[in-house]
Amino acid sequence: MSDSAKKVFDFMSLRKAASVLSIGLILASVVMLATRGLNLGLDFTGGTSVELEYQQAPALDEVRATLSEAGYEQFVVQNFGADTLVLVRMAEANDDQLSERVTSVLKANGDQLTLISSEYVGSQVGDELKEDSGLGLLIALAVVLIYVGMRFQFKFGIASVLPLAHDVIIILGVFALFQWTFDLSVLAALLAVIGYSLNDTIVVADRIRENFRKMRVGGSEEIINESIHQTIARTINTSGTTLVVLMALYFLGGEAINNFALALIIGVVVGTYSSIYVSANLLVVLGVSREDMMLPSKEGAGNEAEEEQPPEWLNRM
Numbered sequence: 001m002s003d004s005a006k007k008v009f010d011f012m013s014l015r016k017a018a019s020v021l022s023i024g025l026i027l028a029s030v031v032m033l034a035t036r037g038l039n040l041g042l043d044f045t046g047g048t049s050v051e052l053e054y055q056q057a058p059a060l061d062e063v064r065a066t067l068s069e070a071g072y073e074q075f076v077v078q079n080f081g082a083d084t085l086v087l088v089r090m091a092e093a094n095d096d097q098l099s100e101r102v103t104s105v106l107k108a109n110g111d112q113l114t115l116i117s118s119e120y121v122g123s124q125v126g127d128e129l130k131e132d133s134g135l136g137l138l139i140a141l142a143v144v145l146i147y148v149g150m151r152f153q154f155k156f157g158i159a160s161v162l163p164l165a166h167d168v169i170i171i172l173g174v175f176a177l178f179q180w181t182f183d184l185s186v187l188a189a190l191l192a193v194i195g196y197s198l199n200d201t202i203v204v205a206d207r208i209r210e211n212f213r214k215m216r217v218g219g220s221e222e223i224i225n226e227s228i229h230q231t232i233a234r235t236i237n238t239s240g241t242t243l244v245v246l247m248a249l250y251f252l253g254g255e256a257i258n259n260f261a262l263a264l265i266i267g268v269v270v271g272t273y274s275s276i277y278v279s280a281n282l283l284v285v286l287g288v289s290r291e292d293m294m295l296p297s298k299e300g301a302g303n304e305a306e307e308e309q310p311p312e313w314l315n316r317m
Contacts, residue, residue, distance in 0.1 A: 011228045011276065012221040015284065018277035022166060029173020036176045041183030042076060042089045042121075044130050050088040050099045051116040057083035058111060060254065070105045076183075078256045085116075133187050140194055141165060152205055159282035160201050163274035164194050171266050175259075185260040193267030196242070200235060200275035207231050208283065212290050220288055224280050232276070239272045 063077050063086065074091035092098055099118035106113060141161050149157030168190055175182050207227040215223050243265065250261035 009225070009229060011225050012280070012284065015277065015281045018273075018281060022274075022278055025170050025173070026166060029169045029176070032173045032176040036179065038172065038176055038182040039179040040130075041181045041186075042074070042091060043184040044182070045091065046121045047074075047089055047091045048098055048118065048120050050090065050102050050118045051080075052086045052088065052103065052106070053114045053116050054084045054086060055112040058086060058113075060086070060256075062109070063088075063106065064255065066106055066109055067102070072102075076256070086113075133184075137168065137190065137194075140191060144194070144198055148202070148205070152209060153288075155283060155286045155288050156205050156209070158286060159279045159288075160198065160205065162282060163201060163271075163278040164197055166274050166278055167193055167197050167267055167270045170270050171263055174266055175263070180259055180262065183259065185257060186263045189260050189263035189267065192264060193271055196268060197271030197275060200238070200271060201279045203234065204228060204231050204275055204279065208280070208288075212288075221284060224283060228276055228280060235272060235275065239268055242268050 060077050060079070064075075067075055067077070067088070072090060072092075076087075076089040078087055079085060080087045088102060090098070090102070099115055103113065103115045141164055144164060145157045145161040147157075148160040171190060171193065172182075174180075175186065180186075204227060207230055208224055211223050211227045211230075215226065218226075246261050246265045246268065250258060250265065253261060
């Protein structure tokens with residue numbers, strides 16, 4: 001080994017500690033989901049949707065403050081279509097007076113607005129969304145397993161899908177712990193995290209496969225260490241710049257996308273960790289070796305190689 005290779009940080013020396021950390025986080029997340037559960041948003045639980053049109057674009061924070069002062073607790077306020085169009089989604093069951101009460105409360109501040117429509121979304125739609133979203137996550141993981149298994153090798157497929165499940169479970173556990181609202185925007189963030197973490201994992205996996213074929217000496221852990229060392233700068237730069245954008249979204253994007261940005265922030269941090277330690281750790285556990293990376297020999301290649309060997313008398317010269 002060269003001097004530069006000897007100076008590579010031994011990432012795999014921490015793999016047992018990383019295993020304990022990952023298992024602990026997953027168990028804690030499962031406990032949180034089982035005991036506290038997710039604080040499902042109106043997208044999943046159903047509620048009343050009230051559409052309003054203002055003469056002048058209102059400040060959404062002031063609309064939320066007005067509704068809170070009036071005693072309403074679970075609601076979402078957002079624009080739709082234009083700055084003057086406001087959608088208020090509430091957990092209360094719809095009745096003949098609910099939309100009128102909301103309109104009256106908001107008019108009390110002196111704002112000029114008109115009630116466009118009011119409708120109730122039943123919990124049955126929310127139940128269908130929950131089933132479809134769970135099925136969508138499972139299909140995404142299955143497709144990733146098939147793709148990576150075909151693109152690399154089946155052991156790489158297992159080592160790519162399990163970290164994705166690891167990331168999703170931990171994000172759900174954090175949302176259950178703090179009871180942050182889980183709605184469709186957070187579900188979209190989970191799917192984005194799967195794509196982001198997979199991209200990071202594929203970069204590392206591709207370098208591991210390449211080094212297994214290039215490096216003639218060294219065991220599996222040494223080759224994986226070298227591969228992580230070669231890609232760590234790219235991983236840190238990508239994650240760092242992504243986090244800067246997500247922080248801006250969280251602090252400047254408004255309440256409507258706060259949970260979306262939070263889920264992505266957690267996902268980027270956990271996904272970066274899992275692509276380095278969980279995925280590589282699983283490859284060691286699964287016993288990936290240089291033989292797994294060997295390209296299949298072409299038919300007749302052995303005979304051609306024998307024919308191209310120089311005569312024995314030439315080797316003695």
